[in-house]
Amino acid sequence: MIDLSIQFPAFLLIFVRVTSFFLMMPLFSYRSIPTSAKIGLGFFMAMIMIFTVDIPEISIDSHYLLLVIKEALIGLLIGFIAYLILSAIQIAGGFIDFQMGFAIANVIDPQTGAQSPLMGQYLYTIALFFLLTVNGHHLMLDGIFYSYQFIPLDQPWIPFGNEDMAEYIIKAFNSMFVIAFQMSIPVVGSLFLVDIALGIVARTVPQLNVFVVGLPLKIGVSFIVLIAVMSIMLFVVSQLFETMLNTMRGLMEIIGGT
Structure with missing residues (x-):
């Protein structure tokens, strides 16, 4: 027998945490996914989780609004940590673009609407495909599901003043x-x-314009090295996914006080 006086307030809290998580989490927060689809996915996930999560006795009273705000902040914070870790791929692309000479030619990321470096967007797209291939999106959904083991619904606050939390972030x-x-x-x-070699050439053969020769040479060397080390980069990306999941878990443990 379902007690609506307990189930409905808890369902709303679960729905707020899941949908706010989707607002920040990589892959699910992109513009290409309609807002109605995000809300619908959050609704059905909350419907599933309401029957599998330990539900404390919650009533809609003067403290209920604080619980709603707390759930929204938890979802946003956990999703932001996941997005922060995956941003390493675009930062790596920015480092590469700066050396290649592509730093001036940023592109608009259609998923986020922000400018991103060319190589950063290329590597990020490959990383997202790799994330889907290894079912990393399922692990992120598992993270928001098991977050209730660390942060219960009736916990009234988030320890923002805890120095361990600031240090962890x-x-x-x-x-x-x-x-x-x-x-x-x-x-x-x-x-x-390559820059060192071009500098030596510029000193030994002053007739050669290294600015004309250097740019296509650096672009060609960059693509050759990228092809050679792409497998190593994917290995680092797999470690990045592991770091992302461990960071989400550690943050939830700190927030839950465990």
């Missing part, structure tokens, strides 16, 4: 740049050697 931000550097260092390092 800073470490996640730091790991994003470390992974971006690991992804870009083969190409950036090769182009640095």
